[in-house]
Amino acid sequence: MKKIFMFLAVIGVxxxxxxxxxxxxxxxxxxxxxxxxxxxxxxxxxxxxxxxxSQDVPLHQQLKTQFIAGGPGFMSxxxxxxxxxxxxxxxxxxxxxxxxxxxxxxxxxxxxALNNGGPEAAKEVCxxxxxxxxxxFYQGFLRMDxxxxxxxxxxxxxxxxxxxxxxxxxxxxxxxxxxxxxxxxLGTVVGMVQAFDAIQVAGDIxxxxxxxxxxxxxxxxxxxxxxxxxxxxxxxxxxSRIDAISIEMEDTSITLVDMLAKYQEKK
Numbered sequence: 626m627k628k629i630f631m632f633l634a635v636i637g638v639x640x641x642x643x644x645x646x647x648x649x650x651x652x653x654x655x656x657x658x659x660x661x662x663x664x665x666x667x668x669x670x671x672x673x674x675x676x677x678x679s680q681d682v683p684l685h686q687q688l689k690t691q692f693i694a695g696g697p698g699f700m701s702x703x704x705x706x707x708x709x710x711x712x713x714x715x716x717x718x719x720x721x722x723x724x725x726x727x728x729x730x731x732x733x734x735x736x737x738a739l740n741n742g743g744p745e746a747a748k749e750v751c752x753x754x755x756x757x758x759x760x761x762f763y764q765g766f767l768r769m770d771x772x773x774x775x776x777x778x779x780x781x782x783x784x785x786x787x788x789x790x791x792x793x794x795x796x797x798x799x800x801x802x803x804x805x806x807x808x809x810x811l812g813t814v815v816g817m818v819q820a821f822d823a824i825q826v827a828g829d830i831x832x833x834x835x836x837x838x839x840x841x842x843x844x845x846x847x848x849x850x851x852x853x854x855x856x857x858x859x860x861x862x863x864x865s866r867i868d869a870i871s872i873e874m875e876d877t878s879i880t881l882v883d884m885l886a887k888y889q890e891k892k
Contacts, residue, residue, distance in 0.1 A: 699812035699845045703805055707852045710801035713794050714859035721791065721866045726756035728877045735762065735881070739888055744769050757787035758874055762881055773886050780878045787874065791867045795860070802856045809849020816842030 731754055738746035744766050751763035764783045765776045820839055 699808055699815070700848055702808050703812075703845070703848045703852055706801045706805045706808065707855065710798055710805075710852070710856040711859070713797050713801075714856065714863065717794050717798075717863050718859075718866075721863065721870065724756045724791065724870055726754065726758045726873075728758060728873050731759060731762075732877060732880055732884070736884055739884070757784075757791065757870065758877055761787060761874065761878065765881065765885075769885065773882060773889060776885055777882050780882070784874055784878065788867075788871060791870065795863065798856060798860045798863070802853050802860060805852035805856070806846075806849040809846045809852075812845025812849070813842040816845065 731750075734750045734754075735747050738750045742749075748763055748766045751759045751766065761780055761783050765780045768775050768779050816839060820842070
């Protein structure tokens, strides 16, 4: 499943690159049109121009323009972090959704199978049920002939394995959460350096001289923070799902051990 999502992420990057090329061409055409129409537009106030631009230009076109203004190098890396991070998040959410089990129904089936058909019937129930809880129970039933204490130790050990499988990929999400703002801040530093270089060349600190570098700095910072916020929300949601499943694993494992102890006493 991870290979599928990484493949989708690569496709997303390729599609994004194509969109970027088209947006760059369109931005050049818009700049040419704006230059030709600059003379009659000088009479309008700045607020009127901003309001008219925000009403006429669609949102996606504004985002493309801001992306190009922020610098394709840093912004492409920031968007790449977002695409790869979302791919890992979606893969984890699907995995955890498939790991969800109706524990009450599973325990009732296991108890009925154990009383009617013995451990083999209970193992069959676990084998036909998806999710980490059923896998843990199956490992416990495999060692049922060695005693309840061995079964309990097996459940604890295999539960740790299942927890590791559920937490797999969280480190990559955390990496993208950290790298996104770092790239944004790096773009900020580069933009400030460009602004000071422009000041040094021009020998003047007028707003027109430093506006280009400052704009790059601010846009890259905003992009990095947006990526971090989006991925952080998904990260916290995934962690909460893992915590909920782990609590169910511990609770149902205790119930299973009690069930096996009662079954051993009846024998």
